[in-house]
Amino acid sequence: MNGQQKTQERYEIRFSGSGGQGLITAAVVFAEAVGVYDGKYVCQTQSYGPEARGGKSKAEVVISSRPIDYPKALELDLLLAMNQAACDAYFYDLKQNGLLVVDSGLVEQHPTSRIIAIPFTDIAKEEIGRKLVANMVALGAVGLLSGQVNLDNLEKALLARVPKGTEEMNSRALQRGIEEARKINLNDLPRSVMSDDYDEV
Amino acid sequence: MSEPTKQRHLLQGNEAIVEGALTAGCRFFAGYPITPASEIAEQLSIKLPAVNGTFIQMEDEIASIGAIIGASLAGVKSMTATSGPGFSLMQENLGFACVAEVPCVIVNVMRGGPSTGLPTSPAQGDVQMARWGTHGDHSIVVLAVSTVMDSFTITVKAFNIAEKYRVPVILLSDEVVAHTRECVELPDTSEIKVVDRIRPSVPPDWYKPYEGDARGVAPMAAFGDGYRHHVTGLIHDIMGFPTQKPGEVEEFHLRQTKKITRGFPDIQMTKGYFLDDAETFVIAYGAVARSALRAVQDAREAGIKVGLLQLITLFPFPRRTVAPLLGQCRSVLIPEMNLGQMSREIQRVNQGSCNVVKYNRIDGKFITPREIYGQLIKL
Numbered sequence: 001m002n003g004q005q006k007t008q009e010r011y012e013i014r015f016s017g018s019g020g021q022g023l024i025t026a027a028v029v030f031a032e033a034v035g036v037y038d039g040k041y042v043c044q045t046q047s048y049g050p051e052a053r054g055g056k057s058k059a060e061v062v063i064s065s066r067p068i069d070y071p072k073a074l075e076l077d078l079l080l081a082m083n084q085a086a087c088d089a090y091f092y093d094l095k096q097n098g099l100l101v102v103d104s105g106l107v108e109q110h111p112t113s114r115i116i117a118i119p120f121t122d123i124a125k126e127e128i129g130r131k132l133v134a135n136m137v138a139l140g141a142v143g144l145l146s147g148q149v150n151l152d153n154l155e156k157a158l159l160a161r162v163p164k165g166t167e168e169m170n171s172r173a174l175q176r177g178i179e180e181a182r183k184i185n186l187n188d189l190p191r192s193v194m195s196d197d198y199d200e201v
Numbered sequence: 202m203s204e205p206t207k208q209r210h211l212l213q214g215n216e217a218i219v220e221g222a223l224t225a226g227c228r229f230f231a232g233y234p235i236t237p238a239s240e241i242a243e244q245l246s247i248k249l250p251a252v253n254g255t256f257i258q259m260e261d262e263i264a265s266i267g268a269i270i271g272a273s274l275a276g277v278k279s280m281t282a283t284s285g286p287g288f289s290l291m292q293e294n295l296g297f298a299c300v301a302e303v304p305c306v307i308v309n310v311m312r313g314g315p316s317t318g319l320p321t322s323p324a325q326g327d328v329q330m331a332r333w334g335t336h337g338d339h340s341i342v343v344l345a346v347s348t349v350m351d352s353f354t355i356t357v358k359a360f361n362i363a364e365k366y367r368v369p370v371i372l373l374s375d376e377v378v379a380h381t382r383e384c385v386e387l388p389d390t391s392e393i394k395v396v397d398r399i400r401p402s403v404p405p406d407w408y409k410p411y412e413g414d415a416r417g418v419a420p421m422a423a424f425g426d427g428y429r430h431h432v433t434g435l436i437h438d439i440m441g442f443p444t445q446k447p448g449e450v451e452e453f454h455l456r457q458t459k460k461i462t463r464g465f466p467d468i469q470m471t472k473g474y475f476l477d478d479a480e481t482f483v484i485a486y487g488a489v490a491r492s493a494l495r496a497v498q499d500a501r502e503a504g505i506k507v508g509l510l511q512l513i514t515l516f517p518f519p520r521r522t523v524a525p526l527l528g529q530c531r532s533v534l535i536p537e538m539n540l541g542q543m544s545r546e547i548q549r550v551n552q553g554s555c556n557v558v559k560y561n562r563i564d565g566k567f568i569t570p571r572e573i574y575g576q577l578i579k580l
Contacts, residue, residue: 028211028382031211031382031384032211032384034384035209035211035383035384036209036210036211036384039209040384041383041384042211042382042383042384043381043382043383044211044381044382044383045377045380045381045382046380048237048321048376048380068383069491069492069494069495069498069570070491070492070494070495070569070570071377071381071383071488071491072377072567074495074569074570074571
């Protein structure tokens with residue numbers, strides 16, 4: 001069907017936004033679901049230091065069916081950008097037919113028409129009642145769109161990590177993200193003609 | 202941090218060091234927090250009391266290593282963890298641990314230096330300090346980890362070497378390995394070999410605390426066991442008392458060297474990838490070995506006959522593994538996050554037969570596979 005279908009050794013995801021949006025937590029939950037519950041090889045890294053507290057923050061997950069050598073992202077398959085600064089800075093690390101997923105309420109200028117824009121923060125605020133869980137809405141969407149994780153395991157990993165008493169809220173946020181992502185048809189996204197040619201080689 | 206599920210755990214490198222230490226029987230930790238090593242102390246402050254161990258946050262790193270030396274002399278396996286600035290402070294007491302032959306493990310999670318340097322950036326600048334940081338000729342073992350699983354298994358090995366040879370072991374990690382989370386399956390404790398120091402088998406009156414056995418290692422009595430003996434930083438005779446007699450001084454030094462030399466096959470650890478038919482190869486250690494492995498695999502796919510030798514033991518330098526490869530290959534590339542600290546060891550044993558190429562980065566950034574690949578194709 002297209003190049004994206006072939007099995008590849010590595011799948012790389014970057015969760016990015018500003019410090020405090022809970023992107024590292026989202027990446028850790030994702031890594032735990034993929035590694036501990038799904039049984040794949042996984043490496044999770046994050047920006048460390050002053051930039052993790054405000055400004056741009058990023059956390060990466062590399063998934064593979066084989067042992068992982070280089071632990072950080074080389075070329076992203078999926079970039080989640082939860083603010084404009086992160087979207088601008090990291091867009092260029094995306095593969096030609098990689099997926100760009102943004103918070104449509106926070107990222108107004110789109111670097112490409114090949115974009116999936118979902119109002120994660122608005123959904124969290126208005127439907128779940130807490131802006132705080134926007135990361136979990138996004139996690140649900142990334143979980144589905146990447147196709148790299150068993151969604152039941154993603155929920156299990158999430159519930160094992162969140163503070164007691166917040167399970168229901170987090171679980172609802174995750175499910176809302178999954179629901180929103182289900183509305184997206186990946187085959188409808190514009191594709192690079194160039195990269196199809198390259199896949200043939 | 203992570204809840205155990207089906208024996209698989211998502212752990213950071215630092216957390217895996219904690220698991221390794223506990224598995225090896227470490228029951229005493231004294232330290233002072235420092236980025237990027239703090240998680241080790243943080244985790245042990247929770248986990249050690251739970252196994253009747255002792256955790257102490259000391260006033261500084263000088264006191265930290267003093268405390269672990271004391272604990273080890275009292276018969277308890279002990280460890281401290283720090284980064285470059287703290288490791289600098291530990292050098293004086295590290296020499297004491299060498300001279301008094303006190304088994305202990307010192308973890309140094311390297312960050313950019315010198316001085317307070319770059320607290321949150323990776324580096325490999327402490328390699329030569331780990332070997333020669335404390336003054337005088339001394340025996341020491343320096344190991345480097347590159348993955349989360351390594352951080353577990355090599356930590357166990359570090360304790361085993363310390364106990365078996367009565368030597369301080371420096372475990373070098375770096376910011377990348379320390380903070381990367383990976384999913385690991387920790388082996389059952391029954392599958393892991395744990396070595397304990399040999400205790401004296403003679404009655405207390407016959408005990409000669411610094412008389413080596415056939416391997417050159419002296420059986421070690423714990424303080425309080427009834428084996429009254431003297432421990433000093435001065436060069437001492439077999440009874441542990443200071444001596445300046447040239448014969449005794451020389452014998453002291455030679456035994457300390459010999460006990461490590463005799464252990465080379467056990468102590469010197471490396472991992473080889475694609476080396477059999479290699480025409481060129483890379484020597485790397487720590488996190489950089491991971492970038493190198495990626496680059497080497499990519500180069501192999503492009504038809505380049507290149508291999509990788511990953512050093513786990515940096516010192517004693519694994520000459521017996523490195524030298525034949527230098528004879529086999531026309532070029533060797535040594536990527537390091539310093540200005541060339543291991544490459545000088547390789548140049549030392551090279552004898553001019555192999556073209557030694559350095560690739561160094563000192564800007565606080567992790568070396569990428571692409572950079573190494575770019576160097577490889579030029580070899």
